[in-house]
Amino acid sequence: MKLTVLGCGRWGTFLACYHSARNEVMLWGRPGSRAMAQLKAERKNSYIELPEQLQLTEDLAGALEFAEAVIISISAQQLRDLAKKIQALPVAGKTFILCMKGIEVESGKRLTQVFREEVTQPVRLAVWVGPGHVQDFSAGIPNCMVVDSDEPETTDYVVENLSSDLIRLYKGRDLIGTEVGAAAKNVIGIAAGMLDGIGYSSLKGALMARGAREIARLIRAMGGNELSAYGLCHLGDYEATLFSAHSHNRQFGESFVKGEHFDHLAEGAPTVKALVKLGEEYGVDLPICKTIYSMLYEGCSAKEALPRLFQRTVKGEFDY
Known part of the structure; x- marks a missing residue:
């Protein structure tokens, strides 16, 4: 298979390196990006060394034509x-795989919805x-996705x-639940980091x-299968997000409550804005999401807000 990876951050670079052992792979990065500049100059980043056969490019048209x-x-x-x-390039017939987690803040739309709105060619x-984390996969530690x-x-x-x-891949059959669950686990990861902090x-x-x-x-209200929240997309990702030293979202939450600077991407920070909007739109109470939002964007104190989550009015554990 000829495979292109768009995005040369830690996860995109790892996927390109890993799959180049069995496929022809090209890795694309934005022209002028620091990550691509380092990869071109050193053939490595902080996590992985590039195999000789992996091709690098900043030419989007060429990268898409290749794969x-x-x-x-x-x-x-x-x-x-x-x-x-x-959309401006000929991509009809190709398969696109979004290896990313989040919800568009401005629209509250899932990433497949965003992609389909813009790419109208038949793909x-x-x-x-x-x-799964790059550090673990690079050390040969397997996981399921x-x-x-x-x-x-x-x-x-x-x-x-x-x-x-x-990387053992399972087949999902609930796109709404899979996307919402994957995006939301980053918010729960921030909450975990705050508890640590x-x-x-x-x-x-x-x-x-x-x-x-x-x-x-929330998944149920949006028309998905609520059981997806207990699968690999969400609950199955908790260990890697709520407990791992490698998790940017957990690290961000801990750094935030300690007043420390954190300069890596934490997708849960923008995602919580979208989730709060979706909760309001679908009439679903999201106390954890709303609490994290209040601390990140409304100045609420973590020591006051977080314990209150566990002191709410007593009700049945599985009541709606």
């Missing part, structure tokens, strides 16, 4: 702009989400061609249980 399947791994809020550029589209699409045959195609012993780490078990329940309610 039959295209992985996109960029910031979720940049997807619409990239999709507009893709196949899937998402690839779930647990999930692929989903609005076309089951596209899901099958991606899983059959890109699954491996290191104020010394309340023992509450992360309760956070896991209530977080999955909260997002299940």
